[in-house]
C-alpha cells in the first residue's frame with residue numbers, strides 16, 4: 001500500500017495532478033477561490049488520497065449502462081434525448097465525443113427531430129461537488145435533430161452526471177446521463 005501511495009504514477013496521483021492542472025487552467029482563465037478550494041478538498045494536502053477514494057465501477061449500480069441510442073425523456077416532457085454514439089464507448093477519462101439525438105416529446109410520445117436547438121452539455125461530479133472547466137463544443141450534424149458534443153470532459157474516476165439541455169426559443173428541456181468513469 002505504501003508503495004502504491006508513494007508511486008507517482010498511481011492512477012489517483014495522476015488524477016490529482018490532472019485536477020491541479022484543470023484548476024490551474026481555471027485560475028488562469030478566471031480566478032476563483034472556490035475552484036481552488038474544490039481542488040484542495042478533492043485531493044487533500046498531497047497527491048496520495050486513501051485507497052477508498054478509488055471507485056470500482058463494477059460495484060456501482062445506480063448509473064446508466066452505455067448502449068447505442070441510450071434514451072432519456074426530458075424532465076419537462078418537452079424533448080426526448082438519445083445518445084447515438086460515444087467515443088470512447090463506454091465513456092472514459094478524460095475527453096469524450098458524444099452524438100445526441102433530440103426529438104419532440106408529445107404526451108410521452110417521441111415526435112419530430114428538433115433542429116436548430118441550442119445544446120449545453122455539462123458534466124458534474126456530485127460526490128465531489130465539481131465539474132470541469134472544459135466546455136463541450138456543440139456542432140449540429142446533417143442528420144436532423146443530431147448534435148455532436150466534444151469534448152465531454154470527465155477527467156476523474158467515479159460517478160459523473162452529464163446534463164444535456166436543449167433550448168429552442170422559449171422551449172427548454174434537459175436530461176441527465178449518469179456514468180461511472182473507471
Ligand SMILES: [Cu+2]
Nearest residue numbers: 042125128156
Ligand atoms: Cu471528482
